[in-house]
Amino acid sequence: MNFEDLTIEKAHQSLLKKEFSALELTKFFLERVEKENPKIFAFLKIDEKSAITQAKKIDEKILTGQKISYLAGIPCGIKDNILVEGLECTAGSKILKNYIAPYDATVVKKLKEEGAIILGKTNLDEFAMGSSTEYSFFGPTKNPIDLKRTPGGSSGGSAAAVAANFCLFALGSDTGGSIRQPAAFCGIVGFKPTYGAVSRFGLIAFASSLDQIGPMTKTVRDCEIVFEAIKGKDEMDSTSIEIPSSSHSTTLSLKDIKIGVPKEYFIKGIDPEVEKVVKKAIKKYEENGAKIEEISLPHTEYALPCYYILAPAEASSNLARYDGIKYGYSKNSKLKTQNSKVKSQNSKVLDVYFESRGEGFGPEVKRRIMLGTFTLSAGYFEAYYLRAQKVRLLIKKDFEEAFKKVDFIFTPTTPTPPFLLGEKLKDPVLMYLSDIFTVPVNLAGLPAISIPCGKIGNLPVGLQIVGPAFSDFRVIQIAKFYET
């Protein structure tokens, strides 16, 4: 049996037909990860024992003729800012090294109920802050397509794991593009659902008005399967909402579809090759009957500065909990006290905060906490934070106006193909710019998918499809046209 070109859909059929067992499937991926992961570093941790136990359980179900769901026996990876009970959950940070998750995130609980096999936790930029996975305390992930290049970020570990065929799908989180940008860079499918469509209970918070969990898969159909399994209102996350299930959405015909292409997304700064590939993909929709219309989203250029006020402001508040007192890295630990008796006798609780945070956080996380603290501080609040909230409203209204005229908006996912490792590390603003096309969607809370739409040499290019709020399954459906 060839495990190389498997998708969730195919693997599910094969499991039902008993062409291979869940155990065989799981062992194939475990062995592959063991052999290949050191060179790519997509996974931070593997939980072999539990994966094998779970796989055996699914095989028993199949043998005894019980009904199994789509994800039963399907090996997956979970971004390491999502809690899996009993496993270390680091968020890619020194401050959470050795922190053991005390419970399952709602999405993990749902995947386990479906019978998915969790192989382990995937690498990310520290606290999901970054666009290359190079800000992980544990070291960078490499792009499986070209090891000299970054897989993107922050869900770079999840994207690389799927692209390297270490698992059949992975979960990521997307605050400003962290699912879509790495999906584009690794040539896979990445979906950021409507804000609130997937519960975030058990997701380590970065910027709560923007964070969203979503699937990263090989095909759009697989993306639909995973999204169907993880979505839904959850009493543990009061921002969560119920969106209609896929069976309720009507079938789309390209002939009735109007696609908007915003002119602000095709300006200087975009790689001309990327533009060519994306325009060709849009052309394909036109040739199949869709109407293409140039539209304008006039506040696009302000989305990124707006994001870099709001997201750090929320982060500075969310990350205040890492204080060295309750859990995680602490300059208060017994070990440390024994080593420096004199100091500990004189130190106060304030020193524990300062030292634990100073040593526990990496440079990008410090920058963002500092930035957020600054924009929220007395005298600056109105000029930065309040203004940014108003601009956010304008950005949201841009999209609302556009969706009065068109059904979907098509853009490139990223302005460039995957960049080299180290290329943007020296200039934080340059790194921020790689999310310029994905950030506006988070600010507006909309669903958007990135699908591979062509290549420059061997480097993949992503097409981003954005829909109105709650049109998640329609976005998925329109993305499917490209695959067929």
Add this chain to the structure above:
Amino acid sequence: MITEKEIKHIAKLARINFKKEELKKFQQEFSKILDYIERLKEVDVSKVEGDFQKAFLKNVMRKDEPKEKFKLEITKKLIEAMPETQDNYLKVKKII
């Protein structure tokens, strides 16, 4: 460019210790980011009524009742994760 004194003040508010050698580099990078977000000042927001939060967010209320879900088992795990404890209490350094 933001001054070293200002950076130190923000660091104090953020409860983050910076090493001396870290500070200079940080100051430069931070200034560059500030320059970038300054661009938002070009947008005319004088006619924008309210803001994003006021327009789209509303409170979700529920009764404050204890739930079965978080059992003693989880409490135990939370205590285990604490850096220092005494008789099942979290131990902190002198505050006053």
